[in-house]
Amino acid sequence: MIAALLALIASLLVLGLAAIAARRSPLATKLVYGGALALTLALLALAAVMLASLGQGAREAALPLGLPWLGAHFRLDALAAFFLVVIDLAAAAASLYAIGYGAHEPEPQRVLPFFPVFLAAMNLVVLAADAYSFLFAWELMSLASWALVLAQHREAENVAAGTLYLLMASFGTLALLLGFGFLAGAGGDYSFAAMAARRPAPWVGALVLALALLGAGSKAGLVPLHVWLPRAHPAAPSHVSALMSGAMTKVAVYAFIRIVFQLAGPPAWWWGLVVLALGGVSVVLGVLQALMETDIKRLLAYSTIENIGLIFASLGLALAFRADAMGAAAALAMTAALFHAFNHMLFKSTLFFGAGAVLTATGARELDRLGGLIHRMRSLAVPMLGACLAIAALPPFNGFASEWLTFQAILLSPDLPQWGLKLAVPATGTLLALGAALAAACFVRFYGLAFLGRPRSPAASAAVETDRASLAAIWGLAALCLLAGLFPGAVIDAIAPAVQASVAARMPLQTGLPWLTIIPVAASRSSYNGILIFLFITASALTVAAAVHRFASRAARRYRAWDCGFGDVGIGAQYSAASFAQPIRRAFGTAIFRASDVVEMPPPGSTAPARIRHSRIDPVWDGLYAPLVGFVWRLADRLNFLQFLSIRRFMSFVFLALVFLLLVLAVWH
């Protein structure tokens, strides 16, 4: 089975090479994306079968590649199978979408070779079972996505984003490398099985947690390591943005789970606290920045930070429960995290696909140049509304189901004995609740400004429907959002083996419960039934609408908008992206972002226009990165003289370095 998976991944790599050869062919786009679609569908089917059948077993394979004394180890357990499903579902949808969307690519040769390699690398990371293959696949994933970010390299903004991404990705890999080094210890056996068997000392475990947070957290976009994400994700072509936000961040989540839950030894209670706090902060900072953003793709990228924060908050809860040997609660929190990872892949991919369709139809990414698309892109507007409802965590969609599980996990945490957790969990709960409400506000703004209202630019009023392949991908994922929300019990049971593989406990079986209800904790008797809620809403809405039309009135007339009798004062009088966010910017942004509005009133008699200007800072960039960049520049200036030394001095440096390293070795043994 694992051989078949590896063969499919190898075919993806070959497809990447073939794309270089066929780059001039007019059919290259269709062939590459069609091939990627077929291969990822096969991978998806295999992974789904393995997730269902593997239980707590695992399949292993070793190839004579990589380091000579190590070889390349691959292992497929339930956790890996679950993440393969997430990755390959997103990948298949992105390939299908790109069959249509790729036709609009100005320079396809800059995308086609890297796309299948990117897909293969993400799959390989999840399958890798030794540090060398893992890091190799991880770097391949980073580099392939970096090349895709630079697909439109003529825009200076994209180049800057690519550079920042490359820096952060190398930093993350470095952190992971160090982490694996600590885990392998002086013995130097880099296979995961040996690491897990070693049970590292507590201080090593803590160090590995910190390094995993740096390495996986920077790839996932955890605050404060997120700065590259809202620049790099939107710079790539939209189907790649969808993959980076929907799938690559999940690979990072996988890496974090694999390292911290399985390799780093038994967790201390405060591990959960750290992860929980970082997750909570990411949720609120991410969604607030999404709310103030006016570029649709960057808005979606900021919202990814929020959702990653939510996943990490659940992971923090799972760590805390596990440290205190509360197996059932840990399983609930882990299920919430994995369920949300799956959900976020579904709706974020849908939204990025939709943003790409809007971009090709109008050429605009700014909310202030969109509007009224519900009339012109009718078959795009429906699934996008569904995805917005899902990401805003509203029932009966899937985002609500996973958020509900997280809240149920929070309700179990008063039993945690440590005071630090007792205080931190309710505080994080507040942040998550705040994040959910702000996400709803954010997606009212996104959908309301892009799809509703009147077109704010000529391009938006001339928009036409997008192609069939793109629509098929968007509709398919949006339908899955609804289905996963209607039958959360089935998803929970499907995830259960992966949960058991990571926290050694599972939630009670859900699909046997009457009426497909989910009851996560038998003792609390709290239950949720997505399908019934959906049926109730549809039935009452349809009944009432039918009754009103039958017995009251059904007459309707079109007329100019009433607008309190002001008459038509023009399209510019509509609310804009900045004005819609203004109340929230004022309520939340003044403290965190030092947001301020300055009104310039011309003196009486002057015909100059009055202007309002708003400014805000990015606290993480200005507080952390800007000083760091300044320091590096100053240091570089100071060390500049080292470039102009004589050959003797260079030789003596090399000699001194050698002596130093030998001394270190001597002290070590």
Place this chain on the structure above:
Amino acid sequence: MALIRAIAIQGLEMLLVLALAPLLTGYVRKLKARLQRRAGPPLLQPYRDLRRLLGKEVVLADNASWLFRSAPYLIFATTWVAAALVPTFGAGLMFSWSGDLIVITALLGSARFFLALAGLDAGTSFGGIGASREVMIASLGEPALIMIVFTLALVAGSSQLSHVALFMLSAAAGLRVSLALALFALVIVALAENSRIPVDNPATHLELTMVHEAMVLEYSGRHLAMIELAGFVQLLLYVSLIACVFAPFLLAPVQAGAAAYALGIAAYVAKLAVAGALLAAFETATAKMRVFRLPNLLGAALMLGLLATLLLFVSRTL
């Protein structure tokens, strides 16, 4: 037989909610008018308004989409389903297990989501002003409500509202600091979510501080009737929620007899009357707040909710 009875009670409860909701609003309006020494509209005026609106032709803005036309029914349906999950006169609701308090919060959130979208649909400035302020208020009100839900769930050991109500009826509930804080926060949230003074003025039109009325400005005829009715039901829902958690007296238990249900209905109507009178008196005595002072008020509700939850994390008996 038991099934038929359960369905009958659930249906009766849903119809009662629908029938009483306009009356509660009319009653509050009448009381407010009397407190201000006005005659006020008749008690049954909301029913007449609804009937008249339902019979009228709908005038749609030129730019209104299908979302604008379907939103009123969705808003009404989500609010009504949420109300059907709240025990009013009896605890043994047949479908109470299909959603807990978090689901009720989220259903009200869905209604608000559609309402705000509908406000933006016609492409007018008033719709935008209402929608943007509504989401600002909700961005603090909804987390406050979630924290209140956490408090109740931790006290009662379940986030299922019928279990919470039965727990509150039992002797184990007692007097708790956390519940007092939660009640205070819940009242603030209820005032905000129902667009009452001091957050919004339900009686006004054409005022730059308005929120709810600005969003529904473009609605007319049967659509407006559905939105008004949803508003009435939402007010009733919050009153029922506060009543069933903090004053669950005479709530008919599961599998109760006809007499208990009759008593439950009488008690429920009495609770509505008291709550309506308190609301009218409060609204008469208070002035509306500036929009940008609202975050302070709602932030206070959020902090009270957090404090109540924290107390329960410290000790389950507080």
